[in-house]
Amino acid sequence: MSKVFIVDTSGNPLDPVHPGYARRLLKQGRAAIWKRFPFTIILKIEIAQPVVQPLRIKLDPGSRTTGIAIVNDATGEVVFAAELAHRGHQIKERLDSRRAVRRSRRARKTRYRQPRWSNRKNKKKGWLPPSLESRISNVLTWVHRFSRYCPITAISMELVRFDMQLMENAEISGVGYQQGTVAGYEIREHLLEKWNRQCAYCEKEGVPLQLEHIHPRAKGGSNRISNLCLACEKCNRAKGTQDIAVFLKKKPDVLKRIQAQVKHPLKDAAAVNTTRWLRFV
Structure with missing residues (x-):
């Protein structure tokens, strides 16, 4: 059971007390509620020389x-x-939404406005994304x-640190840490081998294949290898900017197969690694 925080009339913190004792102080009129969360009461007298435990x-x-x-x-x-x-994930989604709105202006016939990208170079040393x-x-x-x-x-x-390369490949060791996912491959050749030279959605072979973003770029998808697959022109056009779960709603087996073949994103691990050293001021 969490204890109740208590301060004297001057705002000096005292030792937290049991909820039952705090309730008695409030009933007797010797204290009043100061904060609802975390629940804190304030005494109506000042303690001259309080003895507190660190x-x-x-x-x-x-x-x-x-x-x-x-x-x-x-x-x-x-x-x-x-x-x-x-709220890091919410902030990331809202920034992606704002970026999409700004990009959509390029296709509109609106008044001319001077470019302002040059005044956004404010990334100083130690800069972190808003999320x-x-x-x-x-x-x-x-x-x-x-x-x-x-x-x-x-x-x-707790200083948490994730080995993200080991999370992606459990057998990595030695020189493997210095090489990327597609070491010795071109990206397209790597994808052809990964997806067995066939469309990821309809499994057709012997047809022209196009690079396809599993999580659409229009909805914040990245260009990482883990977010790319191969699709024929018909499937690529049919999917468009739909989420893969919506596009393959009637084909749960295909959806399960693709999700099993695609590696899980490491956004959470990267966020913890980046913020593991907090600057307490």
């Missing part, structure tokens, strides 16, 4: 959520625990908030 805040970083725990090192008691949700910057800012904000509600004197964070 606490440690521990962080378990993740791509979508970060675990937070406040622990008393002396007793090993967990004073507070919570899970912090991040990753949001994760760091979110964690830092709550660390500073908790330090105002309870006597935190130390911080610990």
Whole structure:
């Protein structure tokens, strides 16, 4: 059970108390509610020389959520625990949507506007994408908030690091780390061998094949090898910018086969690797 944070009338943090004791203070009129989340009460008197036990805040970083725990090192008691949700994926989707709208202007017959791309070169050393910057800012904000509600004197964070090449290829070793996915291949030749020189959707052979983005570029798909396949002109035109799950809704076996052959994206692992060193200020 998480304890209740408590501060004196001057806003100085005191030792967190049991919820039952906090309820008694509120009923007796000796304290009032200060914050709803995390639930914090404020005393109506000032403690001259408070004696508090130092606490440690521990962080378990993740791509979508970060675990937070406040622990008393002396007793090993967990004073507070919570899970912090991040908006990185939502920010990425909204930036992709904004980019698509801007690109669509090129096809419109609108008034001429001077190009403004030259004033967007603001990527200084240590720059991070907005989706990753949001994760760091979110964690830092709550660390500073908790330090105002309870006597935190130390911080610990699990340094997570994923070997993304090993996640893609379990047998990689030695020189393999220095070579890319298509070492010794041209991209088209690699795809021809990967998809058995046939259309990924209808499995026709002996027909002209085109490069196809499994997750459409119009919806934020990338040019990575893992997002490319081969398709005949008929299937390529029929799919268009549809999601593959929608296009193959009536062919679940084909959808399952393609999803099994395509490697899972490593966006979450990359996000954790990039933000593993938080700059606490």
